[in-house]
Amino acid sequence: DQQVKQNSPSLSVQEGRISILNCDYTNSMFDYFLWYKKYPAEGPTFLISISSIKDKNEDGRFTVFLNKSAKHLSLHIVPSQPGDSAVYFCAASTSGTYKYIFGTGTRLKVLA
Amino acid sequence: DAGITQSPRHKVTETGTPVTLRCHQTENHRYMYWYRQDPGHGLRLIHYSYGVKDTDKGEVSDGYSVSRSKTEDFLLTLESATSSQTSVYFCAISEMGSRTWDTQYFGPGTRLTVL
Numbered sequence: 001d002q003q004v005k006q007n008s009p010s011l012s013v014q015e016g017r018i019s020i021l022n023c024d025y026t027n028s029m030f031d032y033f034l035w036y037k038k039y040p041a042e043g044p045t046f047l048i049s050i051s052s053i054k055d056k057n058e059d060g061r062f063t064v065f066l067n068k069s070a071k072h073l074s075l076h077i078v079p080s081q082p083g084d085s086a087v088y089f090c091a092a093s094t095s096g097t098y099k100y101i102f103g104t105g106t107r108l109k110v111l112a
Numbered sequence: 113d114a115g116i117t118q119s120p121r122h123k124v125t126e127t128g129t130p131v132t133l134r135c136h137q138t139e140n141h142r143y144m145y146w147y148r149q150d151p152g153h154g155l156r157l158i159h160y161s162y163g164v165k166d167t168d169k170g171e172v173s174d175g176y177s178v179s180r181s182k183t184e185d186f187l188l189t190l191e192s193a194t195s196s197q198t199s200v201y202f203c204a205i206s207e208m209g210s211r212t213w214d215t216q217y218f219g220p221g222t223r224l225t226v227l
Binding site (some may be wrong): 006034036041042043044045046049089091098099100101102103104105 | 116143145146152153154155156157160162171179202206215216217218219220221
């Protein structure tokens with residue numbers, strides 16, 4: 001039973017446009033969410049996080065939105081750049097469990 | 113970048129052989145994790161440690177054991193490797209500090225092939 005789902009395995013976007021990556025979760029106890037970016041043959045690198053007390057967090061070109069009622073979060077990348085081409089994972093955690101549940105990933109391709 | 117190394121980076125072994133993967137950190141973080149990454153499954157937690165000699169199972173722990181005798185080292189052992197354990201293995205570290213959640217930082221990964 002997948003508690004964190006990324007239903008789009010892949011996404012292609014033109015350079016300069018907005019990329020929107022989506023993530024849904026089923027466990028209402030999750031209260032901390034992270035996004036990671038992964039290039040081939042490398043470990044995932046942390047991108048941005050959000051706690052359940054917020055509905056938005058921004059860091060430069062990256063913004064994460066959290067809709068708790070819908071159990072949905074999204075990552076917006078504006079403007080998209082070719083170097084953003086990677087696999088993006090969302091992850092969720094419940095305070096005090098010290099464990100993270102990851103989604104299956106979305107492969108983003110930014111076309112020049 | 114967080115100071116995390118994994119060894120070996122690549123390994124090919126035969127079914128039934130024992131295999132040990134090592135994760136080493138220089139950050140003095142309390143929490144360490146082992147994940148495997150497989151197509152269609154994302155990252156799945158195998159085992160994690162919340163201190164020296166303190167470990168617990170993740171969602172896919174069958175066939176794996178771990179040990180942590182020092183803060184900086186976390187070992188993952190496949191007692192008798194099977195082809196289903198062919199995967200890319202990632203170690204991660206985290207320091208919860210005064211909060212009950214925190215960011216995880218990942219190592220570069222170990223690609224294991226079991227023939």
